[in-house]
Amino acid sequence: MTTTTGRRERKKAQTRRALADAALRLFLEHGYDGVTVAQIAEEADVALATLFKHVPDGKEALIFDDGAERREALVAAVRTRPAGEPVLAALRRFMAGRGAFSTDLSPELRRKRDLVMATPALRGHQRELWLRSESALAEAIAADCGRDAGDAAVRALARYVVEVPELAGTAPDPLAALNAVFDLLESGWQSAPAAS
Known part of the structure; x- marks a missing residue:
């Protein structure tokens, strides 16, 4: 119907x-x-x-829209990724195709992206929209790995992912910055040993 x-x-x-x-x-x-x-x-x-x-x-x-499309697409990146693809690889691929990280935007979308990234109030609103997706992303990650959506590690991972646009979007090379963040998330923090 x-x-x-x-x-x-x-x-x-x-x-x-x-x-x-x-x-x-x-x-x-x-x-x-x-x-x-x-x-x-x-x-x-x-x-x-x-x-x-x-x-x-x-x-x-x-x-901006109300964030629903963003939230649904973020969750779909986890739920509909190819078999065998790790969650973080799917989320990296998803983010790389959006906003500040996309390399193939039309001139009109490029102007809009540049306006958003250069305007603190617009960037702040965009960040708020990403943060509204955090709970839904945590639920998708939790369902995928068999953990509770309230698990601190699941919540932290979801938060880090939705913060990527703000953290990396204003870097001189946003895509390189996005990849650096996802490299860190995928490998974990490896701190240098303390000097003796």
Whole structure:
């Protein structure tokens, strides 16, 4: 049985898309701090109250989704990986294809990525979206390895993985930084012996 989206839901999605497009256009043209929510509402041809109804989390939330797609894709990277592929290898591959780490973004997505990475408020909101995925990722990792999702090691691993975009995304070579973090996660910390 297929379901169709109702008129109200389609209208809400259109308004949300118009707001997101207007915000991105204005942010790219004037910088994030140079744009007000009133300007975004005017650019999208909606009332200010409509903007706040659709995006109550502030203007930084305008160019991101609610994080559900991110969370689902992160969990799918664990659950649908090829047989025999280690969890961390699958998560490394998943992360390498996203945002700051992707090498094959369209020019439009590259501009959006660069804006996000150069704007502290947008990076902060993006980090928050990644952190919202932590529990779901911990559950997927726990199910895969037969441990409890509340296990400290499982929770720590999930936290480290969702922090990778913030830790490595602003490095001079983000992909190299991502690989360095995953190399560490895959091998464990090997500290040098203390000098005697």
